[in-house]
Amino acid sequence: DPANDTIYGIEQESNAVVLLRDDLVRKKISFEKWQPTGLALDPDGALWVSDGENDRIVKLDEDGAVVQEVGTPGSGLGRLDGPSDIVINRD
Structure with a gap:
């Protein structure tokens, strides 16, 4: 996030989302x-x-709290089955 000089990453060992700034962990969400x-x-x-x-x-x-949830489990149209990534269109 260039606006906040923050790098977001996933720590696979702990299943956590990590926010880094100035090479220091600023927040760990799990x-x-x-x-x-x-x-x-x-x-x-x-x-x-x-x-x-x-x-x-x-x-x-x-604060790392879930404020919105999207998706219904399943394999049919409009359902999610183990999503592996996310992309957001600016439009």
Whole structure:
């Protein structure tokens, strides 16, 4: 995130989303049962995470709390089955 000089990453060993600034961990977001598989920032700077464990996409607030959840588990049209990444179109 160039606006905040922040790098977002996934720490696979602990299934955590990590926010780095100035080469230091500024925040580590983890939940008991989830598997972050991809990250994206929307045009407003909000962080979205694909969660392969729970077949969903979540939007997190500044404190790391889930404020919006998208997706229904399954393999049919419009359903998510282990999403492995996320991309947000600026449009």
